[in-house]
């Protein structure tokens with residue numbers, strides 16, 4: 228199967244940004260992947276280049292703050308005249324352009340864009356994300372688990388494709404150097420553990436209780452990702468992406484995550500708490 232790219236999320240962030248997240252399909256090559264991001268007002272183009280030569284990234288925030296709010300402000304602006312905005316992401320694998328892949332054009336949901344910025348503001352004013360931020364949420368750093376990139380030189384066996392050391396400090400048991408992508412900071416809520424199934428781990432890292440964590444719907448979270456509570460440095464391993472709700476007023480995701488006891492190798496993963504400003 229050839230390399231492919233799939234856009235997982237295109238989500239507006241208050242007041243005027245858009246969060247893009249993608250995943251790679253069948254990324255078998257070890258090495259550096261390069262990304263180009265395009266935006267257009269229609270599926271047929273013209274496509275504007277937002278980013279070229281982006282290395283080893285899985286998300287992009289399109290900042291539309293400077294875009295005019297009204298189509299009659301004298302500027303010719305594609306976005307203000309369109310009800311939909313489309314994005315397209317192209318990836319070039321380590322072996323080069325011949326093997327590149329481009330995503331299908333992916334649009335913002337139309338109900339957010341009539342006219343799009345005003346609609347966005349109105350909707351997001353009530354968004355749970357803002358409630359979390361201002362009331363009952365705590366800052367969470369999301370460390371997405373690497374699923375492509377440079378293979379670990381310490382513990383990965385290219386012949387058997389096996390990981391030989393789950394406590395490896397080069398890849399943290401993921402098989403890819405650095406193990407996790409740079410954190411994205413968002414807001415969410417961690418609920419006290421339920422005692423129903425404590426025995427979830429097959430690894431011998433010290434993991435204990437399962438917590439339910441509710442957070443913004445970006446970045447999209449999958450099994451194996453890490454969630455770090457910024458204020459306490461408590462770390463959680465996502466075990467189950469339990470629910471994603473995409474309703475008009477409610478946009479959030481819910482995951483079950485196991486609390487990792489202090490002393491586990493996951494606490495050695497360097498996390499720069501200041502490097503990533505919250506996306507909301």
Ligand SMILES: [Zn+2]
Nearest residue numbers: 379382395398
């Ligand atoms: Zn390793």
